[in-house]
Amino acid sequence: MAKSKTFICSACGATSTKWSGRCEACGEWNTIHEETPLSAGPASKSLGAKRGSSIPLTSLATEETPPPRTHSGIEELDRVLGGGLVPASAILVGGDPGIGKSTLLLQAAARFAESGLKTLYISGEEASAQVRMRAQRLGLAQAPVQLGAETNLRDILTTLEAERPQLAIIDSIQTMWADNVDSAPGSVSQVRAAAHELTAFAKRRGTSVILVGHVTKEGQIAGPRVVEHMVDTVLYFEGERGHQFRILRAVKNRFGPADEIGVFEMTGSGLSEVINPSALFLSERGEPSPGSVVFAGIEGTRPVLVEVQALVAPSPHSQPRRTVVGWDGGRLAMILAVLEARCGIPFAGLDVYLNVAGGLKISEPAADLAVAAALLSAREDAALPAETVVFGEISLSGALRPAPQTENRLKEAQKLGFTAAIAPAGGKSVTDGGLSLTRATDLTGFVGEVFGAG
Numbered sequence: 346m347a348k349s350k351t352f353i354c355s356a357c358g359a360t361s362t363k364w365s366g367r368c369e370a371c372g373e374w375n376t377i378h379e380e381t382p383l384s385a386g387p388a389s390k391s392l393g394a395k396r397g398s399s400i401p402l403t404s405l406a407t408e409e410t411p412p413p414r415t416h417s418g419i420e421e422l423d424r425v426l427g428g429g430l431v432p433a434s435a436i437l438v439g440g441d442p443g444i445g446k447s448t449l450l451l452q453a454a455a456r457f458a459e460s461g462l463k464t465l466y467i468s469g470e471e472a473s474a475q476v477r478m479r480a481q482r483l484g485l486a487q488a489p490v491q492l493g494a495e496t497n498l499r500d501i502l503t504t505l506e507a508e509r510p511q512l513a514i515i516d517s518i519q520t521m522w523a524d525n526v527d528s529a530p531g532s533v534s535q536v537r538a539a540a541h542e543l544t545a546f547a548k549r550r551g552t553s554v555i556l557v558g559h560v561t562k563e564g565q566i567a568g569p570r571v572v573e574h575m576v577d578t579v580l581y582f583e584g585e586r587g588h589q590f591r592i593l594r595a596v597k598n599r600f601g602p603a604d605e606i607g608v609f610e611m612t613g614s615g616l617s618e619v620i621n622p623s624a625l626f627l628s629e630r631g632e633p634s635p636g637s638v639v640f641a642g643i644e645g646t647r648p649v650l651v652e653v654q655a656l657v658a659p660s661p662h663s664q665p666r667r668t669v670v671g672w673d674g675g676r677l678a679m680i681l682a683v684l685e686a687r688c689g690i691p692f693a694g695l696d697v698y699l700n701v702a703g704g705l706k707i708s709e710p711a712a713d714l715a716v717a718a719a720l721l722s723a724r725e726d727a728a729l730p731a732e733t734v735v736f737g738e739i740s741l742s743g744a745l746r747p748a749p750q751t752e753n754r755l756k757e758a759q760k761l762g763f764t765a766a767i768a769p770a771g772g773k774s775v776t777d778g779g780l781s782l783t784r785a786t787d788l789t790g791f792v793g794e795v796f797g798a799g
């Protein structure tokens with residue numbers, strides 16, 4: 346049988362048997378490359394040709410103890426991991442270059458090593474001396490972490506086999522180079538091969554492996570999507586340039602809840618934990634002003650208050666601007682359409698800017714009402730009553746839907762000194778959390794209540 350070629354798309358990882366200029370799966374141009382198979386050998390026989398042996402089956406009802414966890418003592422990290430590090434788990438930490446991944450993982454390595462794990466930190470980007478200097482700057486020079494500077498995957502695996510660490514950190518997966526794969530480091534095949542070998546090692550030897558991954562301009566981990574499927578946990582480290590805040594977000598976790606966040610602040614001596622993120626996100630807020638609304642949100646298991654800011658101004662353009670930071674542009678368009686169709690409040694001819702303060706990205710539908718309130722407040726040039734939080738989901742009909750965990754949101758607001766809340770009516774009956782609570786059933790009612798018009 347002739348050896349068949351495989352082609353792979355570097356954007357989405359789809360494979361095909363022929364080359365084409367455009368990937369049929371994702372529609373990207375010039376992303377298809379030939380792939381050399383991992384195992385260079387004769388084409389494998391059909392699986393049916395040889396009989397396998399039966400695999401042992403067990404009952405679903407078998408008692409299973411929860412995995413043991415090691416705590417780093419960095420609470421924001423332990424929580425995002427689902428309550429500490431699980432042995433034999435493979436974790437991918439993605440983020441923009443310069444966001445602080447190496448800093449975070451060096452700090453984590455030091456803390457895990459101090460709590461008794463045998464820890465190896467392999468850098469493919471920096472020399473050991475550079476890593477050591479950073480450790481000194483972070484005050485971690487005495488931590489029992491072993492360093493290596495290497496990009497050759499074969500040598501790294503041999504070292505790991507010999508050392509059998511309990512935790513291995515690989516910084517970064519894009520610099521790793523497998524000599525049996527005939528393409529450049531950072532290419533799809535290389536990243537996939539390295540991720541495969543390292544996660545296989547994790548499962549085989551019970552080592553927890555943390556892989557650092559760079560993120561492309563589009564905000565995805567560079568390399569094939571399959572890497573995200575290979576690992577147990579995917580964390581994203583995000584933040585705005587020029588802001589001190591950094592958010593570690595679990596987007597996938599086989600050992601804990603996804604959507605959990607940890608909040609850090611980048612300081613001159615590394616990342617420090619932010620125990621009360623609401624206070625931090627609201628710290629830059631001044632006097633109540635038009636266009637500014639405090640949203641009582643939930644990130645993972647934790648309530649987080651953030652300020653939503655809107656600016657609405659007459660547009661000099663025939664096509665008015667819609668600019669959004671920290672929130673979904675499609676969702677903004679929907680809210681503008683609902684305001685226009687259900688409440689008769691047009692935004693045509695007006696530029697709209699929306700910003701979530703502090704560099705946080707929010708994706709909860711419960712932010713709808715806070716966004717609508719900020720837009721109206723900016724448009725009417727009228728500030729909301731002081732010390733008020735807003736939350737609730739808006740449906741296309743203009744009806745308001747109650748948000749989950751209403752009670753937690755209200756409690757957090759009260760804890761931070763807020764005295765009033767505006768939320769949808771209905772849902773489970775809850776206490777008012779000590780705040781004066783205004784309940785609205787639809788958007789028109791909300792507009793009337795808050796802005797005295799409808």
Ligand code: TYD
Pocket residue numbers: 440441442443444445446447448449479482483611612613614615616
């Ligand atoms: P780094 O961890 O190297 O980022 P990544 O690995 O994600 O590329 O962090 C780089 C930035 O962090 C750099 O711009 C300097 C800043 N930084 C501090 O502000 N304080 C510190 O203590 C350290 C170590 C870095």
Ligand code: MG
Pocket residue numbers: 446447448470516
């Ligand atoms: Mg780095």
